[in-house]
Amino acid sequence: MIADVKKNAEQKMLKSVENLKANLAKVRTGRAHAGLLDHVMVDYYGNPTPINQVASVGLMDARTLSVSPFEKKMAAAIEKAIRDSDLGLNPASMGDVVRVPMPALTEERRKDLIKVVRGEAEDSRVAVRNVRRDANEQLKKGVKDKLVSEDEERRASDDIQKLTDKAIAEIDKQLADKEKELLTV
Template identity: 75%
Template sequence: MSTADVKKNAEQKMNKSIETLKANLSKVRTGRAHVGILDHVMVDYYGSPTAINQVANVTLIDARTIGVQPWEKKMVAVVEKAIRESDLGFNPSTQGDLIRVPTPPLTEERRKEIVKLVKGEAEDAKVAVRNIRRDANEALKKLVKDKACSEDDERRAQDDVQKLTDKFVAEIDKLISEKEKEIMTV
């Protein structure tokens, strides 16, 4: 293993941390309806838990209403129950075989709670990035100890790892400030 391998490995892991953060942020409700909000709702489809978008067509009816149209008529009640019992706090109503899911506007207090949650997600991502930096620096020290690289190479590589860390922490801050703006916009 070389210093370049250590840096490349660290960068790949940091990228994964950013992707995880983006995925977590996409689940956060901002007051506007979007179809991705129901992605983690699971429906009991003939005995096996299945994602809602695997048993129904999920569309936007308007800015505050999601339309869910199950492909099988007997799934309408099951899908409606799954949405109602999810942790999202929605109250769906059925009209024929279309389930309308209105998204209630967020209160100021709820918006602030959501911002706190989002900042917690950011902090978790930053901790993950810093842990990756620590692991990379330990790997570099081990390379010096095993005489696989010089101390100068190690120092340069540690500087590069620190620059990577700074870059990813800045990216996390940017993602969070964008999400915070989105949440606080009424």
């Protein structure tokens, strides 16, 4: 039972850290990267479809993305989807390729993005702590039901705390890296 509780807690904590990484990747810095448009959905014959399934996304240069639709008539729909997304980008069609220039970030916008990133990190920390709390409650229930001794429960709680510390350290590292990236002009 203890091994299951630890394994389950570790998997959930890793999932929280991975989720934070994915959310931080969506936060736009001044540089262009192909993963920026991954969550943009395009209306493909009435069905919302991820942009990377209807077009290839690449880099023209450090500040410009190029989106090449697999079907030429999809260029207008792709352009509209990018414009309507929450990224604040203004795409432009050049024949059958959609160019997406990255506007430079102002100092004020950088500070706003840092606040957003810190909020995401705090949400991840809370998720990890909730996993720890749930695991500890399961262990206490095991002691109450006489499935686990108190010594085993104490050792398992210490192990879960170590997992929690490790996950939170990883979250803090991700946050520091993203803040550094945002502040780089």
